[in-house]
Amino acid sequence: MPSIILIFSFFIGCVSLLYQVYCYEVLFYFLSKSSQAMSLATSAFLAGIALSSLIFSKYISRENVRIFIGFTQLAVAIYAFFFLKHYDFIPALLDSENLLKHLFLWFYILIPALLLGGSFPLLNGLYLNSLPDSIKQTGLIYFVDTIGAVTGAILAGIYFIPSFGLGMTLNIAISINLLLAFFVFSKKWQKFIVIIFSTFFLLFLIYNKNELIKYSPRFGSILFQKQSDFGVVTVGKNNDIDFLFIDYRIMCSSADNDSTGHIIMAKEALKYAPSNATVLNIGLGCGMTAATLMAASKVKHLDIIEINPVVVSATENYFNQYNQNLLKNPKVSLIIENGSEVIRTTSKKYDTIIIDIEEVDIITSSALYTYEYFLIASKLLKPKGLFTFWSASISDKFNGILLNTLKKAFKYTAYQTFPNEIVLYGSNDQLINPSYYPSQSQVDIMQNSDEINTLDNKILIKYFDSKEAFQINEN
Numbered sequence: 001m002p003s004i005i006l007i008f009s010f011f012i013g014c015v016s017l018l019y020q021v022y023c024y025e026v027l028f029y030f031l032s033k034s035s036q037a038m039s040l041a042t043s044a045f046l047a048g049i050a051l052s053s054l055i056f057s058k059y060i061s062r063e064n065v066r067i068f069i070g071f072t073q074l075a076v077a078i079y080a081f082f083f084l085k086h087y088d089f090i091p092a093l094l095d096s097e098n099l100l101k102h103l104f105l106w107f108y109i110l111i112p113a114l115l116l117g118g119s120f121p122l123l124n125g126l127y128l129n130s131l132p133d134s135i136k137q138t139g140l141i142y143f144v145d146t147i148g149a150v151t152g153a154i155l156a157g158i159y160f161i162p163s164f165g166l167g168m169t170l171n172i173a174i175s176i177n178l179l180l181a182f183f184v185f186s187k188k189w190q191k192f193i194v195i196i197f198s199t200f201f202l203l204f205l206i207y208n209k210n211e212l213i214k215y216s217p218r219f220g221s222i223l224f225q226k227q228s229d230f231g232v233v234t235v236g237k238n239n240d241i242d243f244l245f246i247d248y249r250i251m252c253s254s255a256d257n258d259s260t261g262h263i264i265m266a267k268e269a270l271k272y273a274p275s276n277a278t279v280l281n282i283g284l285g286c287g288m289t290a291a292t293l294m295a296a297s298k299v300k301h302l303d304i305i306e307i308n309p310v311v312v313s314a315t316e317n318y319f320n321q322y323n324q325n326l327l328k329n330p331k332v333s334l335i336i337e338n339g340s341e342v343i344r345t346t347s348k349k350y351d352t353i354i355i356d357i358e359e360v361d362i363i364t365s366s367a368l369y370t371y372e373y374f375l376i377a378s379k380l381l382k383p384k385g386l387f388t389f390w391s392a393s394i395s396d397k398f399n400g401i402l403l404n405t406l407k408k409a410f411k412y413t414a415y416q417t418f419p420n421e422i423v424l425y426g427s428n429d430q431l432i433n434p435s436y437y438p439s440q441s442q443v444d445i446m447q448n449s450d451e452i453n454t455l456d457n458k459i460l461i462k463y464f465d466s467k468e469a470f471q472i473n474e475n
Helices: 002-030 034-059 062-084 098-117 119-129 134-184 188-207 261-272 288-294 309-318 339-345 371-378 396-409 440-446 459-463
Strands: 221-228 231-238 241-246 249-253 277-282 299-306 332-336 350-356 381-392 412-418 421-427
Touching: 002 034, 002 062, 002 098, 002 119, 002 134, 034 098, 034 119, 062 098, 062 119, 062 134, 062 188, 098 119, 119 134, 134 188, 134 221, 221 309, 231 309, 241 309, 261 288, 261 350, 261 381, 261 412, 261 421, 277 288, 277 339, 288 299, 288 350, 299 309, 309 332, 339 371, 371 381, 371 396, 381 396, 396 412, 396 421, 396 459
Parallel strands: 277 299, 277 350, 299 332, 350 381
Antiparallel strands: 221 231, 231 241, 241 249, 381 421, 412 421
């Protein structure tokens, strides 16, 4: 009996963290800041566990513990199947005040935590009452439950979600709940209920294709879709244009041309590059920026840094015809690494550094928007070297802070603004005069900022909204 209780404690801890990591990933689709998603998911789970531990341990009798644990596992499976799995109904409920939106999402996660959390104190009580020397054994059941939680977190975040996607990860969690319910129930009618729902669940798995991410019309016809450590990477064809997405965010497309900020940035940078230039490009995307650089004879070698290997695979298979087989060019070296780590650790010097990355509030890229990393990049430039930086443009306030941050790191700066884009230029040795410059009124607004974005005060996040930056409709 004690060993069976320990096994149940391990798997309940494991499945609890599978749900928590799953919910964090889902929340990130609907919130513009990863810190919001993490705070809501963590606080809701802890609150659910705390409340259920207090309530259920007080009112559930020893005789009803098995029934209670069985039905809570079954209830979690049913809730996960009908609500957690079908998270696409969330956007319709988010057209409300910010507080109400966060409260709804909080309770959306609280419910499974409330159902799961009550099992632990009851199992703990059963375990200790089954042993002659219960005091010495108190730490063991806590250890087993915690190890189960650690296992669940590692499996969900490092293996299940990156390998199989959100849908299959949730199916695994539901299957564990159903197995636990079946084995904990002692009566035939109780087991029969589990069998009925399990049969329904199995039929659903057989006749429904598992989606990595809910389909969006902006995908068009899906050519490629694969889970990565940084979101679902999709290549879709819409109106004869190939698009590269991470989750629902458009990263680039085959329609990128001389009028887009990425391409203009590369061409402006080439004006200041010497012959036999060595260039660093952080952010592969569809390879259009890098292809523009490699089209110039003055570039001797290009190092491309891309953190996401699935993006590399998508680009190699679907955008080669648009980027002149960039990654097969012998002058190009591809490095799969975090761009901020490369900036921080490399000793190599470059004539040109181009940073063309995602959102400021993504943990893997946020450091590259700070004064400290602008300063490090400035020291990697050769004499008369040029630093360029592309960003989604949210507002003049956002742009002004970014520009002011650049000015703290470089002696000479310039910038260009485009619809939804801003490109920054910095150098310590030469004046920069891009071919297109903002209007005087916009210059006055942007240069009025005295705030800077630093590692310990990432103020830019306050003014960033990924839905606005990437034009994502709530529906």
